[in-house]
Amino acid sequence: MLIPSQSNPTRSFPSSLLKLTLGVGLALSLLASAWAAPQSDQKALQVYFVDVEGGQATLFVTPAHQSLLIDTGWPGYDGRDADRIVAAAKHAGISKIDYVLITHFHMDHGGGVPQLTARIPVGTFIDHGVNRESTDAATSEVWDAYQKVLAAGKFKHIVAKPGDRLPIRGMKATVISSDGELISQPLAGAGQDNASCKDAEQYPADKTENMRSLGTLITFGKLRLLDLGDLTHDQEMKLMCPVNKLGKIDIYIVSHHGSSQSGSPALVHGIAPRVAIMDNGAKKGGNPPSWDVISKSPNLEDFWQLHYSEEGGVAHNVATEFIANPDGPDAGNYLELTVRPDGTFAVFNSRTQKTKEYPAG
């Protein structure tokens, strides 16, 4: 059941109501009201992977409708990315975003702040502190625009440190990395030797905002999700070697859009995710070396991509059903993850209108 390609991505959201029925099986769907969500999903955490063309914008909405947006996508494009985020928020039934976390001040992450705040109320901004890449004009521009928004005095502001627990209710969000610092001790239950450190490469120290990314580990029920923003190889090694400070992860939000500067075997094979979801663009991220590491990860069941990667070609892209935006004109399709307290979860592709269910691990 394909939805037509369109220039206004907001129109793709209402049609996705179909997923509520497809998720409980075809027979039921023919009888049940399309407006009634399956019982279990009313207690689920919904996570929207908004297509911002190779930037990040990931919206978490708890069962009590508390919300956390990780990054705001790009500026410009007539507010395209902010419009797509607002469409996801509406779809989730929220009219305000409680927390907006900016992982770092690169344009594909913090650039959309002014457009977003012009379109939807925001409660609190969370970041790693000051911009440390003031030599880069584009990053400084993002930083200045963000400071202007904060200076208006309408928003609360939190500077997060590793080990902090973010105040969002209904899910546990623990800060792993911030401003170049990392958690110093393993998380509860973690700290095992990491076999993937053995033949690890030596990586150069990153000097950009990437290595300062504000990374979080989110726990909901039995499931653990990891988002490290664009954290680079050098920082991953400190986090994962010689011992794995994170433990195993169920759902890995692929670092740095699948750029080859991030996503080392020590990280990816150490956390050994069941599912990886990559927020790449057609021409950004999705680099073959990073893709190869993920696709060879020991416990991986599925790898989802927001876009077909042109650089990856046939050899380094997943099957089309796992891609929200295949090769061709952009339709702004999104992926939606449903995480339930019993440890089951599901991924919905707004393009195919199909949901894949995952049993508890």
Ligand SMILES: [Zn+2]
């Ligand atoms: Zn980025």
